[in-house]
Amino acid sequence: MEQQPDSRRGADRRYLLVCALLLIAAFAARAHNTLLFPPLRDYDGIGHALNIVSVREGRIPDPRSWSGFHPPLYYAVAALVWQLTPQGLPAHVVFRWVSLAVGLLALAATWRFLRPRVGDVDATIVVTLVACSGVVTVATSMLGNETTCALFATLALTRSASVQDRRLRSALPAALLCALAAGAKATGWVVTAVVALAEAARRRRSPQRALAAAALVMGVPLLALAPYYAVALHGANAAPISLVTGASLSPDAAAMMATQPPGTRALDDYLTFPLDALVSPSIDRPSLQLSVWGLLYASTWADGHGQFLPPGNPSVRRANEALALGGLLPTALAMLGAALVVVRRQATAWARLPLAFFVVLLAAFVRYTWVIPHCSAVKASYLLSALLPGSIFLALGLGALGPRFRTVARGALLVFSAASAGTFWLGAWVR
Amino acid sequence: MTGRRSIVALAALLCAACGPEARSPRQAVQAYFASLREDPVRSLVLLEPELVSRAGFRITADPLEGTEDPKLTRIRAELAWLALVKMRQYRELAAGLAIEVLPLSAVGPGGEAEVTARVAFRGAPPFFQRFTLVRERGLLGWRIRSIEQTGVAATAKLGAFVAAPTEAARRELRSLGGFSDSAR
Numbered sequence: 344m345e346q347q348p349d350s351r352r353g354a355d356r357r358y359l360l361v362c363a364l365l366l367i368a369a370f371a372a373r374a375h376n377t378l379l380f381p382p383l384r385d386y387d388g389i390g391h392a393l394n395i396v397s398v399r400e401g402r403i404p405d406p407r408s409w410s411g412f413h414p415p416l417y418y419a420v421a422a423l424v425w426q427l428t429p430q431g432l433p434a435h436v437v438f439r440w441v442s443l444a445v446g447l448l449a450l451a452a453t454w455r456f457l458r459p460r461v462g463d464v465d466a467t468i469v470v471t472l473v474a475c476s477g478v479v480t481v482a483t484s485m486l487g488n489e490t491t492c493a494l495f496a497t498l499a500l501t502r503s504a505s506v507q508d509r510r511l512r513s514a515l516p517a518a519l520l521c522a523l524a525a526g527a528k529a530t531g532w533v534v535t536a537v538v539a540l541a542e543a544a545r546r547r548r549s550p551q552r553a554l555a556a557a558a559l560v561m562g563v564p565l566l567a568l569a570p571y572y573a574v575a576l577h578g579a580n581a582a583p584i585s586l587v588t589g590a591s592l593s594p595d596a597a598a599m600m601a602t603q604p605p606g607t608r609a610l611d612d613y614l615t616f617p618l619d620a621l622v623s624p625s626i627d628r629p630s631l632q633l634s635v636w637g638l639l640y641a642s643t644w645a646d647g648h649g650q651f652l653p654p655g656n657p658s659v660r661r662a663n664e665a666l667a668l669g670g671l672l673p674t675a676l677a678m679l680g681a682a683l684v685v686v687r688r689q690a691t692a693w694a695r696l697p698l699a700f701f702v703v704l705l706a707a708f709v710r711y712t713w714v715i716p717h718c719s720a721v722k723a724s725y726l727l728s729a730l731l732p733g734s735i736f737l738a739l740g741l742g743a744l745g746p747r748f749r750t751v752a753r754g755a756l757l758v759f760s761a762a763s764a765g766t767f768w769l770g771a772w773v774r
Numbered sequence: 775m776t777g778r779r780s781i782v783a784l785a786a787l788l789c790a791a792c793g794p795e796a797r798s799p800r801q802a803v804q805a806y807f808a809s810l811r812e813d814p815v816r817s818l819v820l821l822e823p824e825l826v827s828r829a830g831f832r833i834t835a836d837p838l839e840g841t842e843d844p845k846l847t848r849i850r851a852e853l854a855w856l857a858l859v860k861m862r863q864y865r866e867l868a869a870g871l872a873i874e875v876l877p878l879s880a881v882g883p884g885g886e887a888e889v890t891a892r893v894a895f896r897g898a899p900p901f902f903q904r905f906t907l908v909r910e911r912g913l914l915g916w917r918i919r920s921i922e923q924t925g926v927a928a929t930a931k932l933g934a935f936v937a938a939p940t941e942a943a944r945r946e947l948r949s950l951g952g953f954s955d956s957a958r
Binding site: 381382383384388389390392393395396399400401405407408409411425426427428429430433434435438595 | 792793794805812813814815816818819833845846849850852853856857860862865912913914
């Protein structure tokens, strides 16, 4: 086994120490944000809160309600935790803590998968960066079901990507995790489909086993959620697929969305990336209202939707703009990493399943934004379940750099992480 | 065995001190006023759904008015209630309420309890707000079935709206310039 020189081990320890301190500070700030951020200003806050109240009272949320089409796992967990917390704590804070805790677990699962594959330092730096990114900061500071789906999607993908056993029973844990992901959000069905195909592909030498594995992975979530869908659809007068996509079920959500730009989508919206995404990452910019990738980028690294940071504060606005510009480095690294998974197929075989999931999820996202041509449909948090593939791409991109560039990039990513964590903390203070 | 009993006793104690439900009529009224300031979701849990519906708020302009089913009407009223009480302007006004909850005045034959609170707001003459409460099954605890206000002076209308919001009062105040924000 190759011995590392003392100087390198020392440098590695320093990186890990800085990451640990950053993560502790970032999550402490986030816990604080959950108290400071105004009640129910969270994305679809009133809809999610009403779902929790419904589940606590023993009712499945009505799909015609604002966010009533979402499956009930997050709401059930939040209702349970609410029941176990002291009365002085505001409900919305408790619900945000559930998002925060679950998001932290999703990041931990990602780190656990990455460490043996890309090394301790790169895995830790990448997870620190992702944890401090705008999209994860906002998702873990707000109440909602995104982080719950991201956790189980990550666990299902890591389980399926790690296991070599071809016996049928080895597919069961992944099937159960897919059921939990689909129980949290419809995105879980994308994970389920991809994992089912992956489990079948692993057993392709025996068509019977392949078919059985795919049926198991698809069947467990279907069986587990069939009672929910039966109750939810009863009386809603809607097709089952509408419950999965959520389209057009709530007249109130539809009426609200109808007022948002752009109103219609054109091919150009998917072919442009305006400069505003880098220098003025605000949903108020007409160019960003049109550009799907521009607004997606702005809401990944900054507060592109202006939902969290106070828009009127000049210092916070400048910091938000700096984050958008700084997001270029991790974006470039992630694109490099994704290209490497495609090109170096043997060396990165372990990343194939997360890549496949990412591609399918992105395709679903494109369709979703086409069908619902409004700004609020273009949120990076809708891709939060791609936490694992995104982190893998970042780590592979970072690892592909030469030693000198890698050192510079590691430092830059940590500075960016600290700036992002600081901006979202201070932004909540000055609101 | 003793250890197991201790765990059960501890869990029961924990459950008794936790959860959003009110364990007495007076506690429900105190919690109601506190929730208007800082905990919109709990305010919803403390009110019976019919009372929220009667408040008359709607979440958006209603294209289905007159044709929708009661379940959807209830949901929209609850969403609109949350949309109102989460508003910063509303919560700041609610923080200005000075509340004195009087002792439990009566418990009816059907288990209904009545609690009255004396409400003062920004120097306006105080008024009384009488709550009728019922104990619901399971974890729901005591909930407010109806609210009646008496002795509301013309100068106390804003305080009366904040203490028991209704769409009718909001419209009246908006026309007077007392509460400019929309509940939408």
